[in-house]
Amino acid sequence: MRGYVTKRLLIAVVTLFGMSIVIFSLMRLAPGNIVDILFESAGYVDQADKKQLERELGVDRPLAVQYSRWVGEVARGDLGKSYRYDMPAWRIIKPRLPVTLELAFLALFFSILLGVPFGVLSAVRQDRPLDYVLRVLSLAGLSMPAFWLGMIIILFFVRALGWMPSITYVSPFVDLKANLWQFTVPALAVGYRSSALIMRITRSAMLEVLREDYIRTAWAKGQRGTLVVWRHALKNASLPVITVVGIEFAFLIGGLVVTETVFNLPGVARYLVDAILLRDYPVVQNLTMFIAVVVVLANLAVDLLYAWADPRIKYEKA
Amino acid sequence: MAQVRALDVVADTQILPIERPRGSALGRFARKKPLGAAGGILVLLLVGTAVLADVLSTHDPVRTSTNVLVAPGADFFLGTDNLGRDLYSRIVHGSRISLLVGLASTIVGTVLGGLIGLISGYAGGKTDLLSQRVMDIMQALPILVLALVLAAALGPSLPNAIVAISIPIVPRAARVIRASVLGIRELTYVESARALGARHVRIALRHILPNTMGPFIVLATAQLGGSILVEAALSFLGLGIPEPYPSWGRMLSIAAAEYAERAPWLVIWPGLAISLAVFGTNLLGDALRDTLDPRLRGS
Numbered sequence: 353m354r355g356y357v358t359k360r361l362l363i364a365v366v367t368l369f370g371m372s373i374v375i376f377s378l379m380r381l382a383p384g385n386i387v388d389i390l391f392e393s394a395g396y397v398d399q400a401d402k403k404q405l406e407r408e409l410g411v412d413r414p415l416a417v418q419y420s421r422w423v424g425e426v427a428r429g430d431l432g433k434s435y436r437y438d439m440p441a442w443r444i445i446k447p448r449l450p451v452t453l454e455l456a457f458l459a460l461f462f463s464i465l466l467g468v469p470f471g472v473l474s475a476v477r478q479d480r481p482l483d484y485v486l487r488v489l490s491l492a493g494l495s496m497p498a499f500w501l502g503m504i505i506i507l508f509f510v511r512a513l514g515w516m517p518s519i520t521y522v523s524p525f526v527d528l529k530a531n532l533w534q535f536t537v538p539a540l541a542v543g544y545r546s547s548a549l550i551m552r553i554t555r556s557a558m559l560e561v562l563r564e565d566y567i568r569t570a571w572a573k574g575q576r577g578t579l580v581v582w583r584h585a586l587k588n589a590s591l592p593v594i595t596v597v598g599i600e601f602a603f604l605i606g607g608l609v610v611t612e613t614v615f616n617l618p619g620v621a622r623y624l625v626d627a628i629l630l631r632d633y634p635v636v637q638n639l640t641m642f643i644a645v646v647v648v649l650a651n652l653a654v655d656l657l658y659a660w661a662d663p664r665i666k667y668e669k670a
Numbered sequence: 671m672a673q674v675r676a677l678d679v680v681a682d683t684q685i686l687p688i689e690r691p692r693g694s695a696l697g698r699f700a701r702k703k704p705l706g707a708a709g710g711i712l713v714l715l716l717v718g719t720a721v722l723a724d725v726l727s728t729h730d731p732v733r734t735s736t737n738v739l740v741a742p743g744a745d746f747f748l749g750t751d752n753l754g755r756d757l758y759s760r761i762v763h764g765s766r767i768s769l770l771v772g773l774a775s776t777i778v779g780t781v782l783g784g785l786i787g788l789i790s791g792y793a794g795g796k797t798d799l800l801s802q803r804v805m806d807i808m809q810a811l812p813i814l815v816l817a818l819v820l821a822a823a824l825g826p827s828l829p830n831a832i833v834a835i836s837i838p839i840v841p842r843a844a845r846v847i848r849a850s851v852l853g854i855r856e857l858t859y860v861e862s863a864r865a866l867g868a869r870h871v872r873i874a875l876r877h878i879l880p881n882t883m884g885p886f887i888v889l890a891t892a893q894l895g896g897s898i899l900v901e902a903a904l905s906f907l908g909l910g911i912p913e914p915y916p917s918w919g920r921m922l923s924i925a926a927a928e929y930a931e932r933a934p935w936l937v938i939w940p941g942l943a944i945s946l947a948v949f950g951t952n953l954l955g956d957a958l959r960d961t962l963d964p965r966l967r968g969s
Contacts, residue, residue: 367807367810379823381824382825487705488705491949491952491953492949494895494952495945495948496944497899497941499903499922500922500941500944503937504937504941507934507938510931605812607814610814628818628909631822636822640819643812644810647812648810
């Protein structure tokens, strides 16, 4: 187990290191550095001022120096400064984190709540009408842009029920009910999409397990159907499902980028889009790195969970 | 009279059905996989619309007019947008953008990833280890986030959008093809080719590559829907296809938010077009996966 954990940790560190190089290079691909952009919006250019600012921000230094300085800052948890808002990026990100986390976990909750039971039902009723209906529904979920689904839901609420989505964000500590109302719809829109993948994996894992000898034994000894399916079979089918839930988490963050924009939720993902549109590159660079860290940590957590759930793994791969 | 009868008999025997699997390969596929066939029809519809866009459209998709926000009716099948452009014609022309960007980025991404997977799987050892790590790194960002950052770094244009969407596909394609190469590499016929003294490049390209076509087609079909969705999302956020190309994703961004209540058709139709196109490729991809490569089922 120890060897396995060490190996996973090492891979995570290497991955993040590589990602930092990729992100850093990408940001240098963009036309113009931050100083150009700042001066561009100012309208006039005083070369001396520009040189001064370039020196202050360190963009006149060699790339290697800029890179190592950045990595040092990120490693110390310093997410840099937003030049657009003229304040530390962390001060902008911090109040936005709970919004994104609440949305992500609610969406994950819905996706598991929908995906796992429907996947099991679909497997038990393989090639029957119910299976077809569920499979078509899940494929439909994979085919709709989450942001569009969100818009349609809002439209439906507004037209049919006369309900208006709250324009401003409501904190759960101020008004829990209003907060949940605000988050349930976007979480469902994102979660439905993710549930489709979870359902497909659950279905195929269950189909495999249901053919195993020990399941036949359980049937043969007269075990109740619900018990065989939901306890004996699902337990062993849950391993691939755990993996896909971990992958889903990363996928979900991608989905949030657009969903937060549609539902007007002041989350981290939307701030990334805003920063890109405002060309606030230092913030984009740090936020992207931040997302990579979250994704790698989520994958690491899944790997560890997997090793804990399946004792065979820690001996095999260590 | 008797002669005529005899001829009839001859004619009858000639058209007697011969014992063989009924229908063409396509027909059998349709009977066995009705959902896949439905997906195929949707994809054909998409391709047909894209090819015949000029014939099918009733108005100029980019010309503005004073007929602003007209409800769907006889003149404008699906209504008009806030600039008085005919939504139906824009959606018809938008199919070209979706299909072009979707296909191009899928092909670029899967071919590039496939080649990396082929080399990595065939060479093995350190090459494999290194490329695997690089692919891991590329997968550390969600597809949409990586595409978003790429699109931002490259700037908005049609070719740049294609590049931005294809890069995130590369590691995913490399993984699938590598796995399939690893299996094929150990087969006896590859061993015999090696024993005959065939060079590595020849073995990889002539003996292994053709056998990865099954998983490759499955992968590409499945990715096509994903690429269309990413394009829609990028354009929706204003980082994808720039004006004047009518992109389904961007149609949703400009109009939808502001005019949704007054003109719900602006939200409904472009989104439905995206969903149907992606739904079609997904249905087809699923059926192809089951038919061509049972091992990939459910993955």
